[in-house]
Amino acid sequence: MIANTAELNTIETLTLSHYNQNADAFWQGTKDHDVSQNYAAFLAPLPNNKQLDILDFGCGPGRDVAYFKTRGHRPVGLDGSEVFCTMARVYTGCPILHQTFLSLSLAQHAFDGVFANASLFHVPSTELPRVLLDLHTALRPEGILFISNPRGNGEGWSGQRYGHYLQLETSRLFLQTAGFTVLNHYYRPAGKPLAEQPWLAIVARKSSALTGCD
Numbered sequence: 323m324i325a326n327t328a329e330l331n332t333i334e335t336l337t338l339s340h341y342n343q344n345a346d347a348f349w350q351g352t353k354d355h356d357v358s359q360n361y362a363a364f365l366a367p368l369p370n371n372k373q374l375d376i377l378d379f380g381c382g383p384g385r386d387v388a389y390f391k392t393r394g395h396r397p398v399g400l401d402g403s404e405v406f407c408t409m410a411r412v413y414t415g416c417p418i419l420h421q422t423f424l425s426l427s428l429a430q431h432a433f434d435g436v437f438a439n440a441s442l443f444h445v446p447s448t449e450l451p452r453v454l455l456d457l458h459t460a461l462r463p464e465g466i467l468f469i470s471n472p473r474g475n476g477e478g479w480s481g482q483r484y485g486h487y488l489q490l491e492t493s494r495l496f497l498q499t500a501g502f503t504v505l506n507h508y509y510r511p512a513g514k515p516l517a518e519q520p521w522l523a524i525v526a527r528k529s530s531a532l533t534g535c536d
Contacts, residue, residue: 330446333484334422337444338402340482341382345405349383357439359512361389363525364437364468367505374434377460380441381418384410390437391416398433400426424449428460435466440521443471443485450486454500458528465528467502469493470510473522493524502526 341348368374374395378387381399383406390397391414399410402422410418421427423445436457445453457467474487488496494504504526509519 330424330449333446334402334424337483338422341403342405345383345403345409349409352382353385355385357386359508359510360437360439360468360470360523361386363506363508363523364435364466365393367466367525367527368435375432377428377433377436377457379436379438379457380423380444381410382406384413384416384418386437386439387414387416387418423453426453426456428456430459431462432460433465434462435468436461438467438469440470440472442469443487444483445486446484447477447486450496451499454496454502458501461528463528466505467497467526467528468523469526470521470523472520473509488522490522490524493522497524497526501529503529 374390376390376395376397378390378397378399381387381401382403384399387397387399387410397414397416399407399414399416399418400421401407401410401418402420404420407418407420410416423441438457442450442453461467471493472485472487473489475489477486478484490507497504504524506525508523509516510521510523511519
């Protein structure tokens with residue numbers, strides 16, 4: 323368990339340094355990934371007849387921000403990597419917030435949905451409840467949170483990146499504690515045996531009972 327501020331600073335600094343130093347390789351390796359299943363799952367519970375305010379949490383170089391823009395929505399990206407933020411602004415022409423996950427400053431009720439694709443697993447277990455509460459506050463009543471993370475048990479370093487890996491039930495407990503109701507979940511990639519599906523995707527709604535409490 324992470325015990326002090328110095329450890330958290332090290333986790334954040336080293337993980338972001340890895341992405342800053344490998345930004346171009348990351349972009350080349352991910353820009354053509356087919357995440358249409360995730361887009362569809364995220365948008366399905368949201369109104370389909372309005373322009374949505376979407377936060378892409380951990381937007382990287384901007385692939386998903388660009389997609390939501392092409393759908394006519396108003397996406398805003400957020401990333402702790404300064405290099406990624408610069409790349410995403412150039413690629414999308416959309417607002418991109420340079421904020422680290424552990425030091426968020428988001429307006430209350432600013433977004434209809436938060437799309438956190440392959441990002442929240444970088445948040446240590448001790449900080450995840452607070453980060454989820456920040457996202458809960460940033461969502462409008464009945465807002466949607468989509469998360470997709472590599473599943474597993476425990477947390478620690480993988481090279482220069484820190485990861486916190488959860489299974490479904492533990493993820494559900496974190497979400498429920500933060501005021502979310504899980505609507506749907508699935509494993510990726512589609513069509514594979516469970517043992518060959520390392521990614522867990524969850525769609526959750528901001529619980530209406532708590533919308534007056536943030």
